[in-house]
Amino acid sequence: MTPALRPAAPADARALAALHALAFPPAEAWGADVIALMLEMTGGFGAWEPGRGLVLARAAAGEAEILTLAVAPAARRQGLGARLMASALAGAAARGAAAMFLEVAAGNAAARALYAGLGFAEVGRRRRYYADGADALVLRRDIVANTVDGDAAGRV
Helix, strand or coil: CCCCCEECCHHHHHHHHHHHHHHCCCCCCCCHHHHHHHHHCCCEEEEEECCCEEEEEEEECCEEEEEEEEECHHHCCCCHHHHHHHHHHHHHHHCCCCEEEEEEECCCHHHHHHHHHCCCEEEEEECCCCCCCCCEEEEEEECCCCCCCCCCCCCC
């Protein structure tokens, strides 16, 4: 049985930061203060599975954005990233968003495959966006408020 995702709250910030540090190099990992700030801002929300993965997002003015998606190395390639994204899409729809955006490193083939499989398409590029000089691809997908056949991601 797949464990249920939990809503992320500012009180979870330390555990979320430790999890983020498992998934990203030290220079890119977010601290507890940053994560708490993201969850406290207007429109901020997230979901997580303790010790395995998290997603943080925000919704405002009819649009939503993935702030970060982190899956611990031991939990990768098991469908958790897709479950976290489905939760974020459902949360964005519940907050009135009609579209979801995110940035992904152009060279991150695994993440790009995940997002393409979820219906995201490239709509832009940010040159030298990341600290290492890598470009970021800006991806977008529409959100359908009414889900079909129990698809929590609201696929179009």
